[in-house]
Amino acid sequence: MSSLPEPDVAREWLQTMVLIRRFEERAGEMYARAKVGGFLHLSIGEEATIVGSARALRQSDYLISTYRSHGHAIVRGTPPENVMAELFGKVDGCSGGRGGSMHMFDLSRRFMGGYGIVGGNLPIAAGIGLACDYRGTDEVTLCTFGDGASNQGTFGETLNLAALWRLPVVFMVTNNQFGMGTSLRRHSAVTDLQRKGESLGVPGLRCDGMDVLDTHRVLGDAVQRVRQERRPVLVEAVTYRFRGHSMADPEQYRSKEEVAHWRERDPIPAFGDQLVHEGIIDEAQRAQIDTEAVQRVDDAVAFAEASPFPAPETLYDDVYVLDPLISGRYSTTTTPPPAPSHPSELDGSEEIPHQITTALAAGEDASAGDRAPAGEDAA
């Protein structure tokens, strides 16, 4: 059993976990209302893993994540307003509306991005670690990825190289039990994921990712060890996502009983109970934390609604860092095509493909334009 931090710190952890939960629930609702496009991967159930690990870092350390990264942006301090605006594809989004749910980014807070390619962020994390090592700083990079990513070539390649070059990176595999719809025991020959780095020279640790205190304790040890020893560590955070892989997931691959079993270990009520039990907050304050989170998310939605879409004339901005001295052509054209004649194509609010949601409800494969209603557990 890990001991509690200072009361102010403990309160902030709970506040952030609740904020992420409420944000994700609302993002799901906004998706069902077609305010959010593309895929939406929610981290509901994984809040203790997110907050416990990120709070083991200094502000000057780097965090790099996956396509399930709204919570990672928020925990680093990116205002929920800018995260929601990114989901809405608005100009005030934290990636300017260019990235969407899978590609959050906030350089000013050293949140080095969400990445849509499974395992794609591991080499980048090693590169950031290399830069820190090269400059002789004591900064550490925390690289999170899922259990599915531990089967990618970049996992083995990067862990080997990070160990060989003694790069200051904490690799954290967020084992939420599934690579999309394929369970751990069906996708990995070795299910004790903390051991997957052993043959590559990377020692492993494990934490209870449903327990923010245990997560923080283990990650704190890992970060300190990496900072001092300048060599990588692999941490397995054992957790569970309560929602589907994305909103377009009929969840045929797991039983309701299994989900219910894990929900009994929901990290937010568990940590809230603990704080009440220890007298750090009372029930009224606990309710207040939730009210404030809901209000903040309301504000984020209002902000995202009010923020404009990026202007068509910005379509070609930031493809290149342009050199004004270059006379040659970077692109065949930089003139945006005219806007579509039907406004609904822009706001997306009128054309929810009913046949796809129906197919999802029936458990059929829907490979394109996936969209599904919010889960029944929003709230």
Added chain:
Amino acid sequence: MGEMRYREALNAALREELMRDDRVLLMGEDIGVFGGAFKVTDGLLEEFGEQRIRDTPISENTIVGIGVGAAMVGLRPVVELMTINFSLLAFDQIVNHAAHIHYMFGGQVSVPLVVRMPQGAGHQLGPTHSHCLEALFLHVPGLLVAVPSTAADAHGLLKTAIRDENPVIFIEHESLYGTRGEVPDDPEHLVDFGRARIAREGSDVTIVGISRMAITAERAAATLASEHGVSAEVIDPRTLRPLDLDSIITSVHKTNRCVTVEEGWPHSGVGANLAALITEQAFDDLDAPVLRVTGADIPMPYSKPLEDISYPHELQIVDAALKALNLAGADGARARP
């Protein structure tokens, strides 16, 4: 520096930029102790040490990705891949990350990364070591693509590539490493991207040669002049992105005919792209269709006689130019199948 080999010019460019900017570091398979598979990095480990000249494991996708990450936070990595075919293992990091990160994250970071690699047939390395794939990289918005054909351009373009803020795919040619040329004795010798080299002036037909084919096209132009009385203008774009289309259009305006030459495959190739651009933007100047001379549309064979006829030579370029001019002597039977 006077005359030097293409590989020595690259080596000099790397050395000069390593000396000029301590953010520059080199990574690649066998670039250090071994000195580089083609000896481009020879001697740099001894001069700059292991922190800056880094031998890597054989992990192409990851070493490019490490370059991306290091570039995002301010270093200037130069990654060497042993051949362009191996870059296919790194295509994820090159396309999904190096090319897209600046745009995908709303311009918050840039990726000043150079990925160097040689390409080209002629050494009997068969179907996995001999291809010319510049068209694949040209296809991708966010990447710059350089294809130097001379020692001077190899030197000046590589220095510019290292100083540029964008990810650069820097494509060398295996058959050019030993070729010699004059290189200016100037540590600030920079060749601008997006500025073509007019390798030979002429008035009857424009020949655009890509990578090594710029050199082959120059020889073809000499033959066209001496044996056929044809004045060919040879253009080496030097970079495919950005592209000096203006110089090509200006030339076509003068000659009214254009032949493109590349070693890569015909479908969706560099020549196909140039033909489309010229047709779109200079149709009224054309007296004949833009003709393409390309590598054969096959995986590269090992056997020498087959390999020899799998990529363009002077003969095919001469024939194509004569055909564009509708001159007798454009003998289809002489062209490769």
